[in-house]
Amino acid sequence: MRESPLALLAEITHRCPLQCPYCSNPVELAKASEEMGTGEWLRLIDEAAHLGILQIHFSGGEPMARSDLPRLIRHAREVGLYTNLITSGVLLDRERLEALVEAGIDHVQISIQDTDPANADRISAYPNGLVKKRAAALLVHEAGLALTINAVVHRQNLDRLGEMIAFAEAVSAERIEVAHVQYYGWALKNRDALMPTIAQLDAATALVAAERQRLGGRMVIDYVIPDYYARRPKACMGGWGQRFINVSPTGNVLPCHAAETIASLTFANLRDRSLADIWENDPAFAAFRGTDWMPDACRRCDRREIDWGGCRCQALALTGDAAATDPACDRSPLHGAVFALAQKASEGLPEIRAYRRIGVK
Ligand code: SF4
Numbered sequence: 001m002r003e004s005p006l007a008l009l010a011e012i013t014h015r016c017p018l019q020c021p022y023c024s025n026p027v028e029l030a031k032a033s034e035e036m037g038t039g040e041w042l043r044l045i046d047e048a049a050h051l052g053i054l055q056i057h058f059s060g061g062e063p064m065a066r067s068d069l070p071r072l073i074r075h076a077r078e079v080g081l082y083t084n085l086i087t088s089g090v091l092l093d094r095e096r097l098e099a100l101v102e103a104g105i106d107h108v109q110i111s112i113q114d115t116d117p118a119n120a121d122r123i124s125a126y127p128n129g130l131v132k133k134r135a136a137a138l139l140v141h142e143a144g145l146a147l148t149i150n151a152v153v154h155r156q157n158l159d160r161l162g163e164m165i166a167f168a169e170a171v172s173a174e175r176i177e178v179a180h181v182q183y184y185g186w187a188l189k190n191r192d193a194l195m196p197t198i199a200q201l202d203a204a205t206a207l208v209a210a211e212r213q214r215l216g217g218r219m220v221i222d223y224v225i226p227d228y229y230a231r232r233p234k235a236c237m238g239g240w241g242q243r244f245i246n247v248s249p250t251g252n253v254l255p256c257h258a259a260e261t262i263a264s265l266t267f268a269n270l271r272d273r274s275l276a277d278i279w280e281n282d283p284a285f286a287a288f289r290g291t292d293w294m295p296d297a298c299r300r301c302d303r304r305e306i307d308w309g310g311c312r313c314q315a316l317a318l319t320g321d322a323a324a325t326d327p328a329c330d331r332s333p334l335h336g337a338v339f340a341l342a343q344k345a346s347e348g349l350p351e352i353r354a355y356r357r358i359g360v361k
């Protein structure tokens with residue numbers, strides 16, 4: 001029997017009041033009428049615990065757009081799962097937080113778009129979001145919950161990274177995750193507007209090193225060099241089909257949130273099959289699991305069981321072949337071209353071409 005996955009990302013809805021142009025949701029967004037119902041999510045939670053999963057991350061879209069969220073959290077706690085809420089924070093007022101605390105939520109992650117209020121509004125296409133996020137973060141801290149701030153960074157906000165770290169400190173977060181935009185789906189459409197310059201990146205990397213020293217462990221900063229400028233790829237999802245399961249609002253079971261961009265794969269649905277059966281036997285999970293599928297460069301490489309060949313969705317987006325060596329790796333024949341592409345993109349106009357909306361392609 002295969003080793004159990006560690007965590008499940010439950011994307012319970014694609015609905016969201018924000019419209020970030022780098023959203024990790026697919027370009028084809030699920031409608032509310034297509035979402036799994038409460039009973040189906042409760043059954044999934046039971047199946048996840050049975051499979052040996054330890055953590056469940058409630059995400060979206062905006063997971064707080066679903067009124068059954070406290071019920072799902074309570075059930076997850078009852079079956080022994082660690083519960084994390086990944087939210088924009090704009091719907092999180094005192095009353096709604098109390099319901100989540102009462103249900104047993106363990107940890108909350110609140111995303112920010114920028115610390116400049118006008119730019120935050122522009123990037124999210126949502127008015128006055130930063131004030132609401134700050135208030136929500138303070139409530140989470142007051143409630144005694146573990147808090148992480150997620151700062152998604154790109155050319156249009158990276159110069160304020162220091163202020164974003166200060167924001168996280170001011171709301172007493174335990175951790176800030178500084179996440180460079182990943183270029184597939186919506187972000188790929190906006191790559192020219194979002195790609196940082198190499199000078200911005202170098203300044204940000206130096207700032208993170210200095211801030212880690214200053215903070216001395218009081219607050220953790222998670223930060224990695226973005227793929228287009230990296231020398232080695234990240235171990236995306238801890239290896240395809242090895243540690244994580246992602247469930248879409250409609251019940252599709254995926255090895256990662258962007259897997260549906262790989263049109264050559266078909267994904268199983270929880271309405272037809274059990275989670276355990278999909279984890280053990282689904283061809284889409286087997287497609288890039290382990291090392292057998294790897295191209296020669298990876299098979300011969302001593303990092304093949306460290307990064308598991310990088311990111312399949314990025315390999316597809318950049319080479320047209322999901323089984324190619326991830327061009328973030330300098331052993332890919334396309335590595336130099338991708339670095340040049342990043343530099344060229346970073347000279348593009350800062351105009352956002354596609355805000356995430358249902359019906360926009
Ligand atoms: Fe990773 Fe493959 Fe590059 Fe080796 S060749 S570092 S396994 S992506």
Ligand code: FES
Pocket residue numbers: 236237240256257258259310311312313314
């Ligand atoms: Fe799909 Fe990296 S996002 S494998």
